[in-house]
Amino acid sequence: MEKAYADVPAEEKTRLYREVVQDARFDTYLYGCYECGICVAACPSARFYDFSPRKIAQALAREDVDLVYEQMNDDVWNCSQCFSCLRCPRGNNPGGLITIMREVAVNNGLRTTKEALAGYTRIIYKIMTTGTQVSPDMLQEDAFPDWGPQVKDVADHLAVWRRALPPETMHTTALSWDVEERTMRELYAIWKWTGTLDMIAQLDEGLHDIMEEIMDDALEDSGIDAAVSD
Amino acid sequence: MATSTTKTTDRTVPVRGTSVETTKTFRPDPGEAPEEDLREAVLQLEREGEWIVQRVPEPYYEAPTKYGRMKKIPYERTWHHKSCGQCGHIPGYSTSIFWLNRVLGYDYFDPRDQTSCTAWNYYASATSNQAAQAAVAMRNFAAAYETGYFPLIHCGTSFGHYKEVRHELVHDHALRRQVRGIIERLGRPFVIPEEIVHYSEWMYAVRDQLQERVVHDLSPIVSTVHPACHYYKLQSGDAIYDPEIYGGQRTAVVTGVVQALGAQVADYSTWYDCCGFGFRHILVQRDFTRSFATLRKIEVMKEEANPDVVLTHDTGCVTSLDKSQFAAQAHGRNVGVPVMSESQFAALAMGAHPFRVTQLHWHSTDYRPLLAKMGIDAEQAWAEFQEDVKKIEAGTMDYLTWESVL
């Protein structure tokens, strides 16, 4: 059988592999692997997908650059990030290794990553521009048809049901709670200074440009000098 | 041995409680803990001038954790780090936490100067990085410190993630310097709390006070507890374990509270499994979430314990376990158990209004049989809530206020 991604140059695979193992978290996430499979027994995703945290740990421990590249493309998005695999007797954190592999995949704009995150841009937009994520107005029938008629009920009565909540901060519909403007601007500065906004450019240039404009406009009159200088 | 039985419609199912089937008592020795006590390193870094440590306000409760170390849990002057999923989709969750604070007469602060932990960006889409996540956490901690109130974290994921962040900041000088630079550039103090505290730990700390205020007989109620992965699997040494509950072999939060309230907690074999939330799965790959939540959790609970209610202490767990049941029910599967947080359950037990306070109309699976069994008239309560809604629509009432629900 021909190896997956045989057309990708070895140097490219090695470059991405190095990005993973050079991450500051890597050394405390992998100590080797007994290949015992305890992580697989605890793993929810392994029950429903052709997926194994053992193989992730094993491939990295054996420095199998080809397999790591394949996993970075085809496996990592199956993980639920539940961290049940932290029961590993070797002290590994396979879920954490996957977090790192995903970040490297996003940073390098891998095609499979773009596919895995298709339909996800609205969520990224929401959290990065508002500071809250799953807002009340996301509960729409067409987005959650399998959740039954109760979702439509919420959507139909949203504005008034939000006002029928005693906490003063929660009368919002587009945000989960009322976030101060200064708070949002500080969040924008954090996205810019830490390179997070740049990560989005790899994933979706259009989304990046829209968010950059919103953030720059807000930061302009905020008194925060948001120039990326650090 | 706490074994009783519960009558189901067609058979009697044994309810194994929360006592383990052994005579051995496990009392952990902090001196033998396999992990460092990170809190000591946090204080050491304060002595070295690296950051300010915000102390837990007195008086506080001391709760035992996994390796026998004690953790300080504040009773009041808490700064409520809200959860986007709770406030957004299950708002009775957060409302109940606030309501309980008010009923107990505790001073708390519900901030607007708070962002979510943004761990969705980190765990779901990986569109973030260590520095951003740590800066978001430290910005929120600074905001809490400036008010003089102590962070109490509503979401299990925020709690687990902030503990990971604390671990990274303690061990990685370069990261700490970078994040400190960001926080100072924002004009904020660089502060870390002495303890990172989840609201369910606060619930555990005040369980006796909650018990004193219970107004419904919960003895016929059988519950199952789903412990949230991000509460006790991430940085696990910091979670509350009590030798009296599950023999100290599982976290005692939620279960300790539910038992104090007078309800039964029944065991089931897949307690360690996650809820199937998966972050990106719940939004864009929900076939997995639905299957896992129903086949590995709800159906197993039904088969082994036949509970009246599933109780948990995290945003994603309530959402996946509750919402996933609709589709499974359509296929005639053995599901149909209401799901809520222990804060909502405690509020109901203490006489909170099921719609004005616990806001059960945001939940999907039928909760009316549970309310009936608790002695709560759901129909009358719904009619009262509809009156509120009419007043808001007519403009004669702006909002539902705390005064009307206390």
Ligand code: SF4
């Ligand atoms: S549990 Fe740990 S040691 Fe065992 S297979 Fe998984 S990663 Fe390897």
Ligand code: SF4
């Ligand atoms: S974090 Fe990922 S790999 Fe680990 S148990 Fe959960 S789903 Fe499996």
